[in-house]
Amino acid sequence: MKKIMITGATGNLGQLALQFLLQKAPAASLSAIARDPSKLDSYKKQGVHVIRADYEDKESLLKAFQSVDLLYFISGSDVERRYQQHQHIVDAARQAGIKQVVYTSFQRKSESTDSPIAPVAGTHLQTEKWLKESGLSYTILKHALYSEVIPMFARPDVIEKGVIYLPAGGGKVSFASRSDMAQAAAHILTTSGHENKTYEFSGPVSYSFGDIAKILGDLSGKRIIYVSPSAEEFRNTLSGAGVPAAVIEVAVIFGEGIKQGEFDFPDPTLENMLGRKVQPVENFLKTVYA
Ligand code: NAP
Numbered sequence: 001m002k003k004i005m006i007t008g009a010t011g012n013l014g015q016l017a018l019q020f021l022l023q024k025a026p027a028a029s030l031s032a033i034a035r036d037p038s039k040l041d042s043y044k045k046q047g048v049h050v051i052r053a054d055y056e057d058k059e060s061l062l063k064a065f066q067s068v069d070l071l072y073f074i075s076g077s078d079v080e081r082r083y084q085q086h087q088h089i090v091d092a093a094r095q096a097g098i099k100q101v102v103y104t105s106f107q108r109k110s111e112s113t114d115s116p117i118a119p120v121a122g123t124h125l126q127t128e129k130w131l132k133e134s135g136l137s138y139t140i141l142k143h144a145l146y147s148e149v150i151p152m153f154a155r156p157d158v159i160e161k162g163v164i165y166l167p168a169g170g171g172k173v174s175f176a177s178r179s180d181m182a183q184a185a186a187h188i189l190t191t192s193g194h195e196n197k198t199y200e201f202s203g204p205v206s207y208s209f210g211d212i213a214k215i216l217g218d219l220s221g222k223r224i225i226y227v228s229p230s231a232e233e234f235r236n237t238l239s240g241a242g243v244p245a246a247v248i249e250v251a252v253i254f255g256e257g258i259k260q261g262e263f264d265f266p267d268p269t270l271e272n273m274l275g276r277k278v279q280p281v282e283n284f285l286k287t288v289y290a
Contacts, residue, residue: 001025003067004189005098006032007055007089008074010039012148013104016182017072018043024190033064055085058092065096070189073103075127079120086127090134100137100195102188103127104181107142107174107202107265116256137195139188144202145254145263147175147284153251154212159289164213164226167234167252169259172206174266177279184273200267203278209258215282219289231256 004025008014009032021030027047034040040050053060055076065071071093076082093101106124108117115121131138154164181201188194207215213226229237231252238248257263271278 001029002069004030004070004072005065005068006030006072006074008076009043010034010036011074011077013178013182014074016179017074017185018048020183020186021189022046022048024186031064031068033061055088056081058088061088061092062096065092065098068096069099071098071101072185072189073101075104075106075124079123082123083126086123087130090127090130090136094134094136098136100139101131102139102141102185102194103131104185105140105142107144107200107263109262109265110260115262116253116260117262119253139194139196140198141181141185141188142198142200142202143181144174144176144200144265146181147177147203147279147281149254150175150212150281150285151288153254154209154216158216158224159220159222162222162224164209164216164224165229165234165237166209166226167229167231167255167259168209169228170208170210171258171261171264172208172211173258173263174202174204174206175281175284176201176203176270177284180270180274180278184270187273199273200265200269202265202267202270203281204266204268204271205281206264206266207281212281212285215285216289219282219286228255228259 006014006017009018031049031051032040033051033053035054037050037052044050051064053064073089076085105128106121108121111125128140153166158164184201210226213224217224235248
């Protein structure tokens with residue numbers, strides 16, 4: 001029985017992955033790390049081994065990774081800190097003798113440091129490099145933007161306001177849902193033949209925010225328009241409305257990246273791996289905005 005360990009198990013993606021893994025593997029073969037293990041009490045009751053560890057503390061990772069065969073390494077959420085944190089995880093995995101690391105990376109068209117998405121892509125590129133150089137078997141999952149980020153960019157009150165305001169131009173995104181990616185990861189973690197492979201995890205169709213406005217208009221029966229200002233106008237408008245600068249910058253980074261086609265990557269790999277259609281963006285929007 002292979003021992004599978006999950007990082008980021010208390011997060012959105014990690015919870016879904018744990019649920020899919022429990023359908024495919026005995027609970028006793030699964031373990032998860034958490035900064036606060038009590039968040040995983042319900043999984044512990046089902047037999048999952050839960051260990052306290054922090055990406056900041058390499059020794060805690062090294063201890064937790066003992067006797068683990070396969071690591072599902074979910075990328076860290078602290079963009080400022082994750083260079084160091086990811087280095088700790090890769091080093092600890094190598095030292096603990098883990099056989100294979102399945103890493104949730106980032107889909108992109110360009111790896112240029114001039115790209116608008118360079119501030120978030122840099123750690124993923126570096127982590128892929130560390131994994132490839134580490135001598136560990138690796139599987140890189142290049143995640144598309146989650147469908148779940150659409151409400152963050154389009155705003156939860158878009159139906160009421162009637163407008164999507166984002167500097168993303170006519171750029172398109174091949175969104176896929178977290179749940180589909182988590183289920184495909186569970187498949188990879190419980191089947192063989194994925195060593196030293198890289199998979200594109202995206203939807204088969206790309207959508208612009210104009211397309212999303214049209215879908216939301218059709219769903220709600222209201223007129224929803226899409227306005228794409230320049231990055232400068234966007235910053236001025238949102239800071240005038242009291243939106244924190246850090247939040248504005250994230251929207252600008254992703255908006256500009258989308259405009260440049262960084263996330264326009266339709267691909268059948270995810271559907272082929274799941275053996276079914278992925279959740280269409282239209283269905284996702286219906287569940288969120290119904
Ligand atoms: P999430 O819900 O924010 O979960 C992040 C997870 O990382 C949580 O379990 C959190 O644990 C854990 N974590 C953070 N810092 C840690 C530390 N120092 N030590 C140990 N654990 C730590 O994120 P998600 O939605 O599941 O997404 C998973 C990852 O995908 C994110 O972390 C991010 O890298 C990336 N992402 C991708 C997209 C996309 O559209 N493709 C969008 C957002 C994020 P705690 O419970 O202790 O906080």
